[in-house]
Amino acid sequence: MACMTIDYSVPQERQLVTAIPGPRSLALTERRRRAVSRGAGNLAPVWMDHGSGGILVDVDGNHIIDLGTGIGVTTIGHANPDVAAAAAEQATKLTHTLFTVTPYENYLRVAEKLSEITPGDFEKRSILLNSGAEAVENAVKIAKKYTGRRAIVALDHAFHGRTNLTMAMTYRSAPERLGFGPFPGEIYSVPLSYPFRDGLDGPAAAEVTIDYIERHIGASEVAAFFAEPVLGDGGIVIPAPGYFARISEWCTENGIVFVADEIQAGIGRTGAWYSIEHHGVVPDLITSAKGIAGGFPLSAVTGRAEIMDAVQPGGIGGTFGGNPVSTAAALATFEVIEREDLLGEARRVEATLRSLIGDWAERFDIVGEVRIIGAMAGVELVVPGTKQPHPTALQTVIDAAIAQGVLVLDAGSWDSVLRLLPSAVMSDELLRDAVSVLEDALRQVAS
Template identity: 75%
Template sequence: MASAPFTVSQERKIVTELPGPKSRELHELRRRVVSRGAGTLADIYMDHGSGAILVDVDGNQIIDLGCGIGVTTIGHAHPAIAAAAAEQAGKLTHTLFTVTPYENYLRVAEKLAEITPGDFEKHSILVNSGAEAVENAVKIARKFTGRRAIAALDHAFHGRTNLTMAMTYRPWPERAGMGPFPGEIYSVPTSYPFRDPEGMTGLEAAERTIDYINTHIGATELAALFVEPIQGDGGIVIPADGFFQRLSEFCTENGIVFVADEIQAGIARSGAWYSIEHSGVVPDLITSAKGIAGGFPLAAVTGRAEIMDAVQPGGIGGTFGGNPVSTAAALAVFRLIEEENLIAEAQRVEKAFFARMGDWASKYAVVGEVRGKGCMFGVELVHPGTRTPNPEALSAVIKHATSNGVIVLDAGSWDSVLRFLPSVVISDELIDDAATVIEEALQALEP
């Protein structure tokens, strides 16, 4: 494991019931001052953290398998990130790059051109969040192609703004009552090996997608196809081999911009800089966010220079995009990933998860499949003897895990996938401890 300097012992330690008394007190304040629309998975209020451990306001040490939904990939409160941000905050916190530029923005764009797939000239724009990156990728693709239609895969999650909600698959809770949404947004079939017809190959699934595009949209009308190489909120869905290769070819043949949305799976989380690399595909545009700046708000669109430069000056941008402090943190993240060989650490975590949890589908009737790549894992829960989604089981597992000091995430179009997005610095011992807690819940669900 990487030798990250931890300020909290890397162990689960429960000293009060969860949530504890101070968390319950804060939760009452929350009820009075925060919109209920900002729902919470676990009503446990955090004070600090280090590595893969969070410490709540009552002093409980909790194993974090969520990382703020994939943000703290390199671990909580890494001293190198804190130092880089503090140094920059003491020099310059804001000028707005499109008014008076600064070097950090350029260095982040330079690094993104280096680490994203493809041996061609690439340009970037920096923004605040994943949804904003997706919105800008839509604008760029439409401007470049002169077309309006946008396609996203079934089970996709691309954000919570009005446009990105239209690109997000499931209606509840993100989209319910939020419309109307923009037009010319289409959802097309994906490859979902656990739920596809038995034996369907990635190529066959791609031809199904292509047929849908041709018959429901028209290839010559489509500006861009957005794909998540590993669908996070969709349930850690990893398409069958050959799926993305064929779709990429189809896009090239028809002048469609192929966009890899790497907001959750990118920046070393999957055991590569970007998860599309596992497919051997080079996208035209790629979006980055979440893990890019160690917890500071930053996102990017990177892609072929001729596509990125199709937009007129002033056509894309924003007040806080590429903020000096966030970009300083991002540069520190890039250095740490390389110096600590954190891509290899993500591969270590993958092996540890499969070694510890890979047999759950054969041990527990409620587990349909365990799947994952790097530090992204999903456990699909079903009604025993079927492939029918089991959201009740997911709720029970999450409740047991959080009340025993393990933060996990929900996922899936049917709310039936247990999702793990741990830090790459999580130890094998913490993985084993967390798995033991989750196994207690799975065992209680056995018929």
Template identity: 75%
Template sequence: MASSDFSVPQQRKLVTELPGPRSRELHARRRAAVSRGAGTLADIYMDHGSGAILVDVDGNQIIDLGCGIGVTTIGHAHPEIAAAAAAQADKLTHTLFTVTPYENYVKVAEKLAEITPGDFEKRSILVNSGAEAVENAVKIARKYTGRRVIAALDHAFHGRTNLTMAMTYRPWPERAGMGPMPGDIFSVPISYPFRDPEGMTGEEAAERTIDYIVTHIGATELAALFVEPIQGDGGIIIPAPGYFKRLSEFCTENGIVFVADEIQAGIARTGAWYSIEHHGVVPDLVTSAKGIAGGFPLAAVTGRAEIMDSVQPGGVGGTFGGNPVSTAAALAVFDLVERENLIGEAQRVEKAFFDRIGDWPSRFPIVGEVRGKGAMIGVELVLPGTKKPNPEALKAVIQYAASQGVIVLDAGSWDSVLRFLPSVVISEELIDDAATVIEQKLTELSA
């Protein structure tokens, strides 16, 4: 996109310290009115944004490398998304699709059938959030197979509802004190190339996973295996080549539903419509959310028709799922991704990041690895000379970056991975500026 296409100049600009006085005032009100359980990463309150820049209530222009955890993939406040939503809101805001249906829902489902992997007949349901999509995928897989057990990979994040919380790997902060957890949920080993034994192949890691399933669960007991092809909250973990191919074969051989959770990595973020495409694997079910509607709440489960249609009418659904305004925004997102080649833009962003920060492991002793696909990049921080996680360094980097007008995310089971999920329209100049800010802290910590 040309610079003239953005309503805010695409540059970092600080006019106050961060957080500024208006943000501090709002934060005092927040503490008095909002549960502390809804914690914030940076106490900087936003007013508006455009592209990859957010503007806070004090007028500071901030580089956003988080996108609300991967939601505004196409950029903040895209005018075409706003226009599509506004036009729909003028016509119809709600009827509930399962009472009196409407065309938008059908058109989104048709598009999902087109863009998700696989050339078989597909069906979709639309819901509100990623966790709700995962929970419905569990229900559908159990109904189809007649089995109850669900497996997810180590380091997974699948949501914060009671069921999806049980599928999420780490206990803190998502699960601590929230039990009891639902039963029949297992966590199984993943391929984690940075931490696996040196030389372990994807196929060997898959056999380790399969052995765990067979010996601890029983293949005939398992309804579904849920995988994030690229784990986001887990630390931008990308399993080794061949890992998912072997797991998919195992699932097919044993009547297990293979589910790709694409809530964070899907919808063009990684340089493909869905990140499972990088692994050359076709899942049975796919969950979509986050970037699907440009900031409006929408999520989906899409998959093989025979699996999706195994559920009786009324077995899935919800009051706001597939809302007319959200689906109008999603249709505009689909159009933008194709018309503006945002898949290609994600590939450009990947190259720009690796060109700029790919040498960090050799320059900074606390950087163990830089990895990622598209606009989904992870920097694993370690204690110098080891692979031991360095959560203190991560916290320091995030706090410093925020104070300088750069929003970055944490990730990893040990809170030791710096996570970048920028918009795919971010410029090389903004990437360079953000990297320069972060390097200032990496240099200090490495000393």
């Protein structure tokens, strides 16, 4: 692990002082039932008090290894002191004015940085927003305005958000979409490259996607093709090499805006600023969120100037988008990523994970495939001897891991993928400890 200058306020080690959940967490869970909608579900009834780096400390004093990072948000670790200081300083100066009423420099500086770090050497523009779903919605609006077309294409197994429009672009019915329709029309889900399940190389899988669109929708009707270069909630699915190159080429040939949804996989998580870089493709638009501001709410759409500027003034925006405090946090986050070489650290995390779990499919008959890219891994669990998803095994593993102080996530359209999203600052020692807990859980399930 490289020598870092980050000052951690919590020892970077797992420590259990009570059962998990502990008594204070259980008491808060009971209060929650009386005050919070059950629709805001919890993966684990474990209430957090503070955190630092790769460790969360719950209200009972347990030190928990965090392999979830708020679903990919705290890539630079919890409570980074530089980010916290930048946000605190900004909060004493200006908390709100709304950029589209009276602008401020933080917004401009974030947009300039996004032009620098996103792929492509063409002229770019950005708009700043609050959440990933809001970024996707605005990317849809921008693409429709630019092309004058009506149809939006998204991939099978995709997750693009929880607003009405982005739910229509999200593949899985339950729990995200169940009972919330009707949804906007002209949203189409199309086949993708899923090597573990389709067995196709990238170009062949791309032709399946293209054929589906041309037969069922018509290329001339499509405004935008939305794709997560690495599907996060879909199960850390990494489309085969050559898939996106052919899709991008086809989009260009047909005047379709190619949008890379980098909300979960972007901002350094995969060892590059954006995961589409691993595919050697330059998208027309990119959506950013989650890891962009070290835990503060911020998102963005960045892309070709001629596409972004197709919208009339006032056509896109929002009250809190690009908030002064969040943009200050984002600027500090960019500085931390560069100073600490967190792109390199994400690649270190990948190498460590490969050495620890890369052979799980050979060692455990309930593991169908392990997929790792940067600080992002998916372990697809199956009924032994088949490719049938095994959601009950996944839940057992998650429950056992959390009880031992390792926070992990579920994923996949069948709830059968163990999702690991550690921070890029997590030490090899913490990763080894976490993996030992997960291995014990897998052995219990497999026995």
